[in-house]
């Protein structure tokens with residue numbers, strides 16, 4: 583059995599899906615692009631997505647000359663609300679993206695039923711939600727397609743990486759056809775990824791976290807290393823050279839290693855999230871609503887703070903691994919939103935949350951240090 587198939591088999595066990603309906607890519611955004619292309623999305627089409635996402639999502643739509651149509655999020659789930667999706671739907675809508683923000687799925691059945699009633703296809707953005715559940719089944723099983731990310735900060739990591747699950751078998755041929763055009767990652771690229779993974783495993787800790795985050799972002803922007811997003815993906819809507827890239831053997835090997843511990847990691851994430859929820863609730867602060875807990879995979883634990891920048895500075899001093907997703911409705915873009923067809927002022931919930939949200943780490947062994955830090959800075963938390 584090939585290493586790739588072994589990986590797909592391991593993925594299919596967690597996802598309770600068929601390995602022959604799973605496809606691997608260099609990044610999650612490539613998996614999304616492949617799905618949109620297979621559907622036949624093109625000029626004049628509209629794709630609905632939440633106004634609280636990563637810029638690479640609207641990029642994939644724009645690369646195909648279609649128009650991203652944003653909808654506001656619900657402040658509790660941080661996902662697009664059904665009612666807003668219904669209002670944004672027009673006769674040009676060809677596809678609806680359903681995102682599991684920070685690992686949470688909400689209203690998936692309702693959105694899928696609505697889309698079906700209109701003959702619209704659905705893609706679940708499970709880049710934060712691998713291993714989480716929607717009601718009693720794993721995230722990603724209810725839409726026509728779902729895609730996952732295995733980038734550094736994702737539910738499990740292969741450095742960078744993406745997976746597409748094709749639930750609607752009518753599109754398997756189209757995906758296989760598209761995949762024939764995938765560029766093979768070169769030896770240099772794969773080797774660099776392997777070195778970066780080794781570096782991360784050897785040196786990433788509380789003390790080095792902030793140094794690594796800044797240094798890696800700098801190097802990715804300059805294109806010097808295999809980065810999450812190259813500079814041009816953040817500043818323009820032109821597809822970068824070499825975008826449509828397949829997965830490498832390094833990713834299969836790392837993925838197989840990481841998947842062996844996925845259940846333990848999921849359990850730890852939930853336990854840490856419970857500690858954060860209890861802490862925030864008792865102090866009357868915003869916390870993830872209890873109704874969501876059962877299904878949430880808690881990739882990140884969102885908190886709202888008065889002054890993000892100040893809180894980040896304090897976290898860095900205290901060596902707390904804080905995340906800054908999503909600092910804008912199309913993270914990490916902070917200007918020239920019109921290039922992405924976005925008017926942030928039309929999305930009050932997403933604009934408010936992106937001004938105030940930060941994320942607590944859930945993968946840590948012991949939450950005590952984070953809880954002590956929150957205690958010391960409780961007045962900064964909303």
Ligand SMILES: Cc1ncc(COP(=O)(O)O)c(C=O)c1O
Pocket residue numbers: 609610611612635636638639681707709710730731732733742743744810
């Ligand atoms: C919501 C969301 N969708 C898609 C992506 C793209 O995933 P990848 O970085 O694997 O391309 C990200 C990346 O962080 C994301 O946060």
